[in-house]
Amino acid sequence: xxKSITSKTQDYSKWYNDxxxxxxxxxxxxxxxxMVIKPHGYAIWEKMQQALxxxxxxxxxVNAYFPLFIPKSFFSxxxxxxxGFAKECAVVTHYRLKNDPNGGGIVVDETAKLEEELIVRPTxxxxxWNTYKGWIQSYRDLPLLINQWANVxxxxxxxxxxxxxxxFLWQEGHTAHATAEEAVAETEQMLNVYADFVENWMAxxxxxxxxxxxxxxxxxxxxxxxxxxxQDGKALQCGTSHFLGQNFAKAFDVKFxxxxxxxxxxxxxxxxxxxxxMGALIMSHSDDNGLVIPPxxxxxxVVIVPIYKGDEGFKKVSExxxxxxxxxxxxxxxxxxxxxxxxxxxxxxxxxxxxxxxIRVAIGERDLASGTxxxxxxxxxxxxxxxxxDIDNHIEKLLNDIQENLFAKALxxxxxxTHNADSYDELKKLLDxxxxxxxxxxxxxxxxxxxxxxETKATxxxxxxxxxxxxxxxxxxxxxxxxxxxxARAY
RNA sequence: CGGAGUAUAGCGUAGUCAGGUUAUCGCGCCACAUUUGGGAUGUGGAGGUCAAAAGUUCGAAUCUUUUUACUCCGACCA
Numbered sequence: 001x002x003k004s005i006t007s008k009t010q011d012y013s014k015w016y017n018d019x020x021x022x023x024x025x026x027x028x029x030x031x032x033x034x035m036v037i038k039p040h041g042y043a044i045w046e047k048m049q050q051a052l053x054x055x056x057x058x059x060x061x062v063n064a065y066f067p068l069f070i071p072k073s074f075f076s077x078x079x080x081x082x083x084g085f086a087k088e089c090a091v092v093t094h095y096r097l098k099n100d101p102n103g104g105g106i107v108v109d110e111t112a113k114l115e116e117e118l119i120v121r122p123t124x125x126x127x128x129w130n131t132y133k134g135w136i137q138s139y140r141d142l143p144l145l146i147n148q149w150a151n152v153x154x155x156x157x158x159x160x161x162x163x164x165x166x167x168f169l170w171q172e173g174h175t176a177h178a179t180a181e182e183a184v185a186e187t188e189q190m191l192n193v194y195a196d197f198v199e200n201w202m203a204x205x206x207x208x209x210x211x212x213x214x215x216x217x218x219x220x221x222x223x224x225x226x227x228x229x230x231q232d233g234k235a236l237q238c239g240t241s242h243f244l245g246q247n248f249a250k251a252f253d254v255k256f257x258x259x260x261x262x263x264x265x266x267x268x269x270x271x272x273x274x275x276x277x278m279g280a281l282i283m284s285h286s287d288d289n290g291l292v293i294p295p296x297x298x299x300x301x302v303v304i305v306p307i308y309k310g311d312e313g314f315k316k317v318s319e320x321x322x323x324x325x326x327x328x329x330x331x332x333x334x335x336x337x338x339x340x341x342x343x344x345x346x347x348x349x350x351x352x353x354x355x356x357x358x359i360r361v362a363i364g365e366r367d368l369a370s371g372t373x374x375x376x377x378x379x380x381x382x383x384x385x386x387x388x389x390d391i392d393n394h395i396e397k398l399l400n401d402i403q404e405n406l407f408a409k410a411l412x413x414x415x416x417x418t419h420n421a422d423s424y425d426e427l428k429k430l431l432d433x434x435x436x437x438x439x440x441x442x443x444x445x446x447x448x449x450x451x452x453x454x455e456t457k458a459t460x461x462x463x464x465x466x467x468x469x470x471x472x473x474x475x476x477x478x479x480x481x482x483x484x485x486x487x488a489r490a491y
Numbered sequence: 492c493g494g495a496g497u498a499u500a501g502c503g504u505a506g507u508c509a510g511g512u513u514a515u516c517g518c519g520c521c522a523c524a525u526u527u528g529g530g531a532u533g534u535g536g537a538g539g540u541c542a543a544a545a546g547u548u549c550g551a552a553u554c555u556u557u558u559u560a561c562u563c564c565g566a567c568c569a
Contacts, residue, residue, distance in 0.1 A: 084569055123569080157492090157567045164568070217569035240569075307528050346529040353529095364528055374528075 019291065019355055020044075020278070021161065033159025033166035040355055041278065043299035045169065048277060049149065051201050051296070052171065055193050061145040061173060066127050068150075069118035074126040078251040084218020085122045088154045092118040120153045125219065125244075125270055128174045129252040136176060136266060138257045143186070144176040162279030163236070163491045170274035176266040178256065180245070183267035184222075187243040190271040191224040194239035202277065203294040203406035204228050204284045205414050206238055207437070207486060209462025214449050217270075221245035227461045227486070229414045230283040233435020235461050235488035238280050241271035279491075284410050285379075291356030292378055294406050295399040302328060302335040302395060303357045305348045307364030314341070320388070321363050324373070327392040333399065353378060358402050359395060379405050420484070424452075424475045427487060431458050437488050441481035443474035452476055458487045 020041035037045065053063070069092060076082045096112035121127065128146075136144060153167050173190060177183040191208055198204050206226035216223045220242035228238050249255070249265040258264050285292040295301050304324060306317040321337050328335040338348055345362065352360055362374040373391060376383045379402045386394055417436030421427040430438045442448060442460065453459050463485045474481050 081569090088568075154568085158565095211569085215569075220569075223569070237569095242569080305528095309527070313527095341527095344527050344529095344531065346527080346531075348530085349528095350530040362528065366528070 020282070033156065033164075035161060035165050035167075035275075037169075037275070040299070044281070044293060044297055045275060045278060047297045047299060048197075048201070049171075052193075052197055052273070053147075053149075055197060056147050056171075056173065059145075059189060059193060061147045061175075063149065064146050065148055065150070066124050066131065068121055070121050070124075070127045072117045072119055074130050075119050077126060078219050078248055080247075081125060081219035081251075085154075088156055089122055090120040090153045090155050092120065121150070122152055122154045123270075123272075124148060124150070124152075124172055125174065125248055126252075129248040129254060129268070132174075132176055132266075133252050133254045136254055136256050139178050139259055142176055142178045142256060142266065143182065145173075145186075146175065147171055147173040160491070162282065163276055165275070168274045168276065170272050172270060172272040175269045176249070176254065177268070178258065178264075178266065180267050183245075183269050184243050187222070187224055187241045187269045187271070190269070191226065191239075191241040194241065194271070194273060195226050197273075198226060198228065198238050198277070198280070199407065201294065201296045202281055202284070203296075203403060203410060204238070204280055205407065205411040207462060207464055208466070209464045209486065211240075211462060212446075212449055212460045212485070214446050215460065217242045219244060219247050220270075221247070224465075225462050227437075227488075227490075228280055228284065229417055229436055229488070230280070230491070231286075231413070232283070233417055233489075235437065235490040236276070236280050236283070237461070237490065238277060239271070239273040242269060244268035244270060285406055286356070289350075289381070290354035292406065293356035293358065295358045295403045298334070298356065298358050300334050300336045300357055301399055302333055302359045302361060303348075303352050304335065304337045304361045304363060305345050305352075306337075306339060307345045307362060309365070313365050314339075316368055317363055317365060320368060324361065324363070324388070324391055328395060331392050331396050333392075333395060349376075353381075359398060361391075361395075377402055379409075421475060421487075422472075427452075427458070427475055428456055431456055431487070431489060435489065437461065437486045439484040439486055440475045441472035441483075442485045443477045443479040443481055445477070445479075448474060448476045452487070456487075456489075458489050461486045461488050461490060 021035045021037050094108050094112050096109040097106045098109040100107045149171050206228045211223040222243040224241045226238045246265040255263045304321050308314045308317045358378050360376045372385050421438045421440040467483045472481050
């Protein structure tokens, strides 16, 4: 029985289990909530990685790798950080198994107990800052701009496929700076990198904002985030960038000699996105026919399906199809010619739609006679017949069109699902009837935020960065407020 | 951890209340034939410790008890 990601239009569990991931291991309690990412799903993740990695490097970052295990003592050095994560940590206590002396299977060897327990990283701030302490002595060592691609484990009470799995893949950037201004600039820069990626590669529009104190990362001074709206009207946090101040530097005693000769604590940031983005991709664009992948992230952008009768027909069609493959490859378009004779054309059409391949080309003997091919686009499911001569240019343009159309469609949906509320009743009514983002005045207190959350299940997603200031009254308490914030029910 | 539900072939299921031949049906899988422009059709075939254990009974998927797992809703979730 698979877990579901639901949308307005359908229950995605009907098909994503076949093509993207499965929760196979979920029937074993010890790996409950972990996902198996299948080749097609992983190929999409790899495309995301490549694009993000390039953006990180273009902004001066380098990759490194830190240990999976974190000694418990490291973990407890930053007070609010440990408080935030303590309840969801997997802990290694022993390092050996032995045969059960009472017969049967294998048991933990109690004599092999670790002196200090190891935490399976839920995030790597602590072990990284413990390492940075040895790497930073002078302002000449700064800034330190490092990213890590890794897996992390958070032992959530309740998991949800893609969105909150017990183990997930992500990248986490950890930077150290000489000044607060520089660290804040880095935090904002990386938020912009994320927004750029999610909007221009994933074709998912986002709202850039700042988290309320309540929703802030454990150990951060300020948490910046990007929030997107899914097809079912629920919000999804797609990425976060944290200004950590000097909290970790102080906890791990990371000081540097400044130009002026003094000893100062460094200023830090951390930022991350995860396989949750795959959930965002699915829930933003997919329809009842399956996945829809934006061309820039599609592992295969074009698939060619031959239609023929007999060996002779296959040879003739293949000859032309392979010419098209060559032309498209010359334009750096990824293309697959599916020449399998084990599946029928109709089966292939349905299969590639399920997988979200942006463009399908069908070519048969009928086309050979007329010098045409049939082209179908996944986003609109529209089909057209075009001349074979200009096919490479046509497809190149069509890929761009699809990318833009997906973003435009999602943007329109998000804008139409964003409303202002000027009273508490209006907020509740909008949440119940329309979902989406609701922009409303808030008095800035934790108490109000939590009461609204308890009563409506909606949280403050963010205080948008581009917010215009306006005087108003908090919809809950009636106290004065200077700006609206975004409320939504969220994943 | 609290509430509700579920467990039968790779997947989805009927049968359980009211015990009784060889456990139903669909998809998928295998073979052959005919097919191939939207998930083909026909014929034949393979695949099951009915979640586990104990009990009641001449006889248990079905009744009883215990256990386990999963799903949903809460709690939890920078």
